[in-house]
Amino acid sequence: xxxxxxxxxxxxxxxxxxxxxxxxxxxxxxxxxxxxxxxxxxxxxxxxxxxxxxxxxxxxxxxxxxxxxxxxxxxxxxxxxxxxxxxxxxxxxxxxxxxxxxxxxxxxxxxxxxxxxxxxxxxxxxxxxxxxxxxxxxxxxxxxxxxxxxxxxxxxxxxxxxxxxxxxxxxxxxxxxxxxxxxxxxxxxxxxxxxxxxxxxxxxxxxxxxxxxx
Numbered sequence: 001x002x003x004x005x006x007x008x009x010x011x012x013x014x015x016x017x018x019x020x021x022x023x024x025x026x027x028x029x030x031x032x033x034x035x036x037x038x039x040x041x042x043x044x045x046x047x048x049x050x051x052x053x054x055x056x057x058x059x060x061x062x063x064x065x066x067x068x069x070x071x072x073x074x075x076x077x078x079x080x081x082x083x084x085x086x087x088x089x090x091x092x093x094x095x096x097x098x099x100x101x102x103x104x105x106x107x108x109x110x111x112x113x114x115x116x117x118x119x120x121x122x123x124x125x126x127x128x129x130x131x132x133x134x135x136x137x138x139x140x141x142x143x144x145x146x147x148x149x150x151x152x153x154x155x156x157x158x159x160x161x162x163x164x165x166x167x168x169x170x171x172x173x174x175x176x177x178x179x180x181x182x183x184x185x186x187x188x189x190x191x192x193x194x195x196x197x198x199x200x201x202x203x204x205x206x207x208x209x210x211x212x213x214x
Contacts, residue, residue, distance in 0.1 A: 005031040006214045009044040012036045013065045015058045016050025016087060017197065024197035028208040041070045045214040047079070051086030055095030055112055055152065056102035058086045068105055075107065080188045080214055085150060088184070088191035092154055107189055108169075109158040110181075114151060117177020121151040128182050128194070130172040136185050136192075137172065138209050144202040146182075146194040153180035153193060 095112035172183035196203035
């Protein structure tokens with residue numbers, strides 16, 4: 001990464017491993033701060049939205065500190081946002097956990113549902129099948145493994161991908177029992193179901209790839 005360090009705000013709304021994300025981003029050269037301040041979140045080069053726990057609780061916590069509005073305002077101005085784990089899930093239309101449905105940010109259509117697999121949660125290392133032109137996974141071997149901890153996922157990508165010869169959403173997949181969406185690159189909005197901040201050298205390279213696009 002060349003030039004001055006990119007300013008990243010790790011958005012603190014009470015539902016994410018903010019310290020781990022802060023350390024990982026600092027390690028790859030970002031000027032990073034944990035904050036929920038509106039002005040700082042809007043002015044940053046990139047906003048990272050982590051998330052752990054239940055979909056409904058996360059989206060409620062985000063809305064309580066106007067995080068939904070901040071994400072929407074940034075994206076409407078083409079300002080980069082990256083979601084991690086449940087921070088990715090809440091970007092979809094809705095989540096269903098224990099029969100309870102909650103509305104997400106609806107940046108993408110789709111439903112976060114229980115994984116259908118012999119062993120749940122999906123906890124540990126797994127590979128990701130990314131598009132050949134992915135910028136997020138640029139320079140990373142297809143056999144690299146990333147760290148997952150989740151029981152819910154988006155099993156169907158519902159947004160029209162469009163003309164393959166034009167720029168559109170880049171969707172990556174992972175299989176645990178069945179395929180699920182494990183990463184998305186869609187204009188200024190990127191997200192991963194896995195934890196890059198817990199994924200060693202591969203996760204560090206992935207975060208650096210994000211910084212290099214800001």
